[in-house]
């Protein structure tokens with residue numbers, strides 16, 4: 001648990017400054033995004049030693065001087081630009097990360113393309129426990145999941161890049177943990193585009209996989225599996241885990257769920273886990289790979305997870321979140337399961353909870 005959450009250690013001046021920053025966050029977010037997307041920040045980077053003036057950038061990029069000036073000046077207080085002695089603009093370390101850091105790029109695109117307009121409806125979402133902002137990305141429904149494959153291209157790209165950025169980085173470590181149990185058959189629930197199942201087949205020559213997902217996602221996964229010639233090892237089962245009668249295939253050694261249970265409310269998670277528990281063999285193991293905000297080493301990681309929870313509220317389904325690990329332990333217990341191994345920093349941010357039926 002991060003110590004920061006157990007103290008209030010800003011002095012009065014710092015506190016006032018921080019809260020004023022917050023009151024302008026959405027505007028500063030857009031300014032920061034646009035200073036990059038217009039190429040202005042790249043020009044500052046290319047001229048960072050001697051600095052560059054707004055008029056030079058405006059002329060080079062054929063942009064209005066007014067807009068270039070506004071964005072460069074805003075950068076001074078957001079921490080993206082700074083002034084040389086002659087008042088020419090240069091790039092800060094933060095500006096460098098805005099330009100080149102992949103996580104920053106992925107998070108920013110997700111926030112802008114998927115969440116930004118929808119978050120205007122956060123209050124309604126909180127009060128109604130429905131994703132009131134989902135309509136802002138073209139989906140009139142109670143949950144985004146059946147419509148992932150039909151999202152408009154830019155929105156879809158940002159959604160999948162965000163999802164994959166984090167799980168992709170966890171998979172190499174996760175493969176080592178999961179294959180310690182020498183599984184012959186793994187069920188990958190919420191298998192999405194098939195990345196984990198494909199990775200398992202690459203890691204082990206014999207393992208068989210079954211992906212369970214909603215129809216639109218399974219169709220996408222199937223294309224990827226066929227294109228790699230893995231159709232004899234990776235099978236699909238279209239199904240909704242929220243339905244009462246979802247069954248598991250025969251002879252399952254491991255049920256794997258990565259970045260999956262955070263897509264559901266507490267009641268739904270208990271329903272899903274109980275259903276798996278009642279359907280699986282006595283020796284079947286459940287591996288839950290998820291991101292818990294209390295387990296993060298860095299402030300930025302916990303902050304990103306709290307932001308992601310707001311996406312769940314206003315966009316995804318109105319009732320799920322990135323959980324505290326204690327919440328997940330309670331849900332596991334309620335489903336008559338117990339945690340027998342707990343591994344942190346899988347990749348950098350994930351936790352794996354290995355569970356079995358209570359003995």
Ligand SMILES: C[S@@+](CC[C@H](N)C(=O)[O-])C[C@H]1O[C@@H](n2cnc3c(N)ncnc32)[C@H](O)[C@@H]1O
Pocket residue numbers: 145146148163164167189190191192193212213214217239240241242257258259260263
């Ligand atoms: C956040 S993605 C997780 C993707 C992947 N497991 C990973 O680690 O990157 C959630 C996945 O769960 C699937 N899903 C959501 N609701 C579902 C439901 N009710 N039944 C089955 N699958 C569902 C979605 O289609 C999506 O593929």
